[in-house]
Amino acid sequence: MYPATSPLLTDLYQLNMLQAYLDHGQMETAVFEFFVRRLPGRRHFLMAAGLEQALDFLENLKFSNEEIDWLRHSKRFSNGFVDYLARLRFTGDVDAMPEGTVFFENEPIIRVIAPLPQAQLVESRLINILHFQSLIASKAARMVLVAPRKQLVDFGLRRAHGAEAGLMAARASYLAGFAGTATVLAQKEFGIPIFGTMAHSFIQAHDDETSAFSAFAHSRPDHLVLLIDTYDTEAAARKVVRLAPRLKEAGIIVRAVRLDSGDLIMLSKHVRRILDDGGLQDVTIFASGGLDEDELAGMMDANAPIDGFGVGTSLTTSSDVPALDCAYKLQEYAGIARRKRSAGKATWPGRKQVWRSFGNDGRMAGDVLSLQDDRHTGEALLIPVMRNGQRLGAPPTLDDIRNKAARGLAQLPEPLRRLDEEAARFPVIVAAGLIALAEQVDRRTAAHDVAD
Amino acid sequence: MYPATSPLLTDLYQLNMLQAYLDHGQMETAVFEFFVRRLPGRRHFLMAAGLEQALDFLENLKFSNEEIDWLRHSKRFSNGFVDYLARLRFTGDVDAMPEGTVFFENEPIIRVIAPLPQAQLVESRLINILHFQSLIASKAARMVLVAPRKQLVDFGLRRAHGAEAGLMAARASYLAGFAGTATVLAQKEFGIPIFGTMAHSFIQAHDDETSAFSAFAHSRPDHLVLLIDTYDTEAAARKVVRLAPRLKEAGIIVRAVRLDSGDLIMLSKHVRRILDDGGLQDVTIFASGGLDEDELAGMMDANAPIDGFGVGTSLTTSSDVPALDCAYKLQEYAGIARRKRSAGKATWPGRKQVWRSFGNDGRMAGDVLSLQDDRHTGEALLIPVMRNGQRLGAPPTLDDIRNKAARGLAQLPEPLRRLDEEAARFPVIVAAGLIALAEQVDRRTAAHDVAD
Numbered sequence: 001m002y003p004a005t006s007p008l009l010t011d012l013y014q015l016n017m018l019q020a021y022l023d024h025g026q027m028e029t030a031v032f033e034f035f036v037r038r039l040p041g042r043r044h045f046l047m048a049a050g051l052e053q054a055l056d057f058l059e060n061l062k063f064s065n066e067e068i069d070w071l072r073h074s075k076r077f078s079n080g081f082v083d084y085l086a087r088l089r090f091t092g093d094v095d096a097m098p099e100g101t102v103f104f105e106n107e108p109i110i111r112v113i114a115p116l117p118q119a120q121l122v123e124s125r126l127i128n129i130l131h132f133q134s135l136i137a138s139k140a141a142r143m144v145l146v147a148p149r150k151q152l153v154d155f156g157l158r159r160a161h162g163a164e165a166g167l168m169a170a171r172a173s174y175l176a177g178f179a180g181t182a183t184v185l186a187q188k189e190f191g192i193p194i195f196g197t198m199a200h201s202f203i204q205a206h207d208d209e210t211s212a213f214s215a216f217a218h219s220r221p222d223h224l225v226l227l228i229d230t231y232d233t234e235a236a237a238r239k240v241v242r243l244a245p246r247l248k249e250a251g252i253i254v255r256a257v258r259l260d261s262g263d264l265i266m267l268s269k270h271v272r273r274i275l276d277d278g279g280l281q282d283v284t285i286f287a288s289g290g291l292d293e294d295e296l297a298g299m300m301d302a303n304a305p306i307d308g309f310g311v312g313t314s315l316t317t318s319s320d321v322p323a324l325d326c327a328y329k330l331q332e333y334a335g336i337a338r339r340k341r342s343a344g345k346a347t348w349p350g351r352k353q354v355w356r357s358f359g360n361d362g363r364m365a366g367d368v369l370s371l372q373d374d375r376h377t378g379e380a381l382l383i384p385v386m387r388n389g390q391r392l393g394a395p396p397t398l399d400d401i402r403n404k405a406a407r408g409l410a411q412l413p414e415p416l417r418r419l420d421e422e423a424a425r426f427p428v429i430v431a432a433g434l435i436a437l438a439e440q441v442d443r444r445t446a447a448h449d450v451a452d
Numbered sequence: 453m454y455p456a457t458s459p460l461l462t463d464l465y466q467l468n469m470l471q472a473y474l475d476h477g478q479m480e481t482a483v484f485e486f487f488v489r490r491l492p493g494r495r496h497f498l499m500a501a502g503l504e505q506a507l508d509f510l511e512n513l514k515f516s517n518e519e520i521d522w523l524r525h526s527k528r529f530s531n532g533f534v535d536y537l538a539r540l541r542f543t544g545d546v547d548a549m550p551e552g553t554v555f556f557e558n559e560p561i562i563r564v565i566a567p568l569p570q571a572q573l574v575e576s577r578l579i580n581i582l583h584f585q586s587l588i589a590s591k592a593a594r595m596v597l598v599a600p601r602k603q604l605v606d607f608g609l610r611r612a613h614g615a616e617a618g619l620m621a622a623r624a625s626y627l628a629g630f631a632g633t634a635t636v637l638a639q640k641e642f643g644i645p646i647f648g649t650m651a652h653s654f655i656q657a658h659d660d661e662t663s664a665f666s667a668f669a670h671s672r673p674d675h676l677v678l679l680i681d682t683y684d685t686e687a688a689a690r691k692v693v694r695l696a697p698r699l700k701e702a703g704i705i706v707r708a709v710r711l712d713s714g715d716l717i718m719l720s721k722h723v724r725r726i727l728d729d730g731g732l733q734d735v736t737i738f739a740s741g742g743l744d745e746d747e748l749a750g751m752m753d754a755n756a757p758i759d760g761f762g763v764g765t766s767l768t769t770s771s772d773v774p775a776l777d778c779a780y781k782l783q784e785y786a787g788i789a790r791r792k793r794s795a796g797k798a799t800w801p802g803r804k805q806v807w808r809s810f811g812n813d814g815r816m817a818g819d820v821l822s823l824q825d826d827r828h829t830g831e832a833l834l835i836p837v838m839r840n841g842q843r844l845g846a847p848p849t850l851d852d853i854r855n856k857a858a859r860g861l862a863q864l865p866e867p868l869r870r871l872d873e874e875a876a877r878f879p880v881i882v883a884a885g886l887i888a889l890a891e892q893v894d895r896r897t898a899a900h901d902v903a904d
Contacts, residue, residue, distance in 0.1 A: 004616070009615050009637050012648025013650055017653075020672060124610050128609060129614075158575070158583065161584050161616075162614055163616050183576075184462055198472075199572075323765045330656045
């Protein structure tokens with residue numbers, strides 16, 4: 001099953017805490033929110049993704065009989081607690097930003113309201129799911145912004161951090177605006193368009209390039225793409241020009257060539273010239289090989305005649321920012337707002353809402369982070385998605401999410417669309433009511449500290 | 453099943469190439485090797501890991517009926533080819549460096565010899581498995597080297613790139629010398645020791661810290677660790693001093709306190725003083741919170757009185773180097789050596805062996821990369837592990853692998869043990885016979901290029 005659903009995908013301290021909560025009857029309602037504390041220098045906005053998998057995880061939360069037996073035999077926990085785990089299901093409520101929503105620091109993208117043990121147990125895996133897809137969607141969005149109207153394809157399964165990362169990166173980049181992926185399973189599981197031609201090994205396994213091109217063309221005549229950089233890129237482009245008329249006689253059209261190494265700007269210009277001079281004006285050029293958004297921007301600036309890009313490692317590992325500073329924090333327990341005050345890690349207490357305003361040009365103008373029951377102008381970004389452990393309505397399709405993401409990117413203020421680190425920060429205003437609550441929580445905790 | 457085994461965890465171009473190989477009867481024996489092209493600046497050595505999962509994947513390679521039906525209904529491939537895939541199993545041979553082996557650039561850590569379609573199909577997932585675990589073992593080894601005799605624990609599930617990444621990072625860091633992990637499933641699947649105490653939310657869910665400590669202690673009395681940085685670390689340490697005698701009356705011993713934020717060097721010294729003055733000399737200090745090997749080195753240099761470290765995101769994402777420049781390349785087909793010559797990506801052709809020499813001090817002195825049939829002095833690092841699709845002998849235990857890794861780290865020359873980027877490079881000599889073969893392959897390909 002993709003992705004994995006075992007509740008043992010958790011940190012041991014969660015089970016330790018649950019045992020203590022059960023022993024002491026601490027089963028009151030807890031409110032947790034997941035948010036990013038700070039945006040990294042190279043991210044001026046983030047994009048929410050992974051909610052569908054997070055809700056799948058919650059809706060199906062259940063220890064298997066085998067897992068329960070293993071826990072019991074570990075003798076780490078009381079029998080009563082293991083019995084409790086065997087019966088445990090997620091019965092809580094979830095509000096969230098829909099996938100594809102642009103978000104900023106301190107803005108919760110999901111809120112979980114449930115009896116404390118349930119809300120606590122799911123922390124590790126919920127973060128694991130939401131962090132990764134949001135990380136990749138945010139990275140992919142940068143590429144989509146610098147190379148609009150180019151066909152972007154995820155090539156990064158092999159260096160993604162495991163199978164689930166490869167699969168979920170295909171999903172996250174597609175929803176952010178990529179055209180598709182090379183990962184076959186992503187089509188089967190999510191219906192994402194897949195792309196692929198041949199590897200260098202195919203060329204190497206033949207005695208010469210033309211034989212390799214011809215053999216491939218006859219086996220894979222639909223949307224034929226030939227890889228031309230195994231030995232000498234320009235020589236190979238000339239071979240394609242010589243081969244194309246013979247293939248055409250057999251009813252096979254060369255659609256594109258792929259470059260995977262060397263100076264892609266220079267090579268693409270030379271190859272374009274060779275193809276055009278050879279009457280192959282309709283053959284497009286696709287490039288790959290260690291690309292990231294900075295290289296895409298360089299090729300766009302140089303007007304490299306490249307029609308599409310395969311992006312691998314930099315996308316699926318978010319190589320410049322391989323993790324976000326995010327947290328899933330207790331904001332309220334038993335009706336009382338809570339707050340962590342640890343150095344550098346203080347959080348805003350209570351149940352919150354994010355309100356987004358737009359300018360006359362339709363671009364985002366600013367967000368307000370408020371208490372949920374406060375009313376502010378603008379669009380409320382967190383909406384109900386689960387009640388009593390059940391999803392509300394059918395999930396959006398991946399294409400719905402993709403459309404939402406595209407609208408969000410179109411609404412970004414101009415400075416936030418740029419790659420450079422000096423871009424203006426988006427204003428997120430913390431509402432007065434929230435500041436007042438934080439001060440009130442601090443006074444209460446300080447009073448307990450003295451009495452403690 | 454962990455990890456995932458679907459053969460659709462592959463790039464589309466693999467299936468495209470396989471269809472063409474089948475159409476043209478290209479089923480001869482192919483030899484592929486997996487290696488890292490260049491070591492990143494912050495890695496002076498790498499550690500091989502993931503072989504067991506790679507062999508599991510090969511031994512169990514099989515399309516499910518559901519996958520075959522899906523492929524057939526996609527109409528992307530010929531029926532004959534889909535029938536071929538339904539019957540496909542891995543019947544090849546594998547030689548490899550055992551897990552835990554230290555390795556360097558251009559050194560193959562695995563060689564696959566099989567009919568071309570089999571060896572090609574598995575490329576994406578083999579790289580995906582071997583790259584990630586080797587990446588994490590190599591990162592973990594740096595931490596083990598800078599903090600010897602400290603208890604290092606993987607805390608990184610939540611920000612690992614998916615469930616499989618979290619689970620495999622626990623395995624890779626354990627084999628490299630970590631004491632264990634917080635990830636519960638890693639104990640169930642791999643028998644790795646697990647560690648865990650409480651989160652800040654536990655403290656926040658109580659009205660005061662002392663009540664939280666007391667409730668936790670009574671529920672989880674074994675190896676009791678208390679988290680003391682939720683509000684004021686030093687004040688909390690004094691609360692532990694006041695609480696400890698009362699717990700002792702109930703037969704409960706406080707074993708450790710954990711710090712998770714702030715200036716860990718200063719705080720650990722102050723907390724050590726508070727605990728010692730309070731008669732708690734046996735209570736150890738455990739630290740966590742955004743640590744990496746540079747911060748570990750800083751704390752070691754400052755003689756911070758910390759006994760163990762929880763390391764999360766920097767470990768499980770290998771955050772400074774989230775991917776290695778690695779490749780799985782065709783080195784021979786139908787008995788003829790092959791080589792890719794693409795700009796900046798040329799590879800050494802043929803079946804290879806790595807020979808490691810040691811100095812009189814027992815430290816590694818240099819490696820020779822040669823053709824497999826060449827004989828050189830030193831230890832031959834690649835050994836047979838699979839023949840005709842079947843593993844040779846029982847797999848080593850994780851503790852065997854851990855011991856091998858520890859021996860390898862002890863044998864590292866001193867400059868390679870340091871974190872800094874200027875450390876001397878380890879000498880890897882390319883043997884004359886291999887250079888001669890590469891030249892011969894280039895002459896043959898050039899001749900074909902002219903004739904082509």
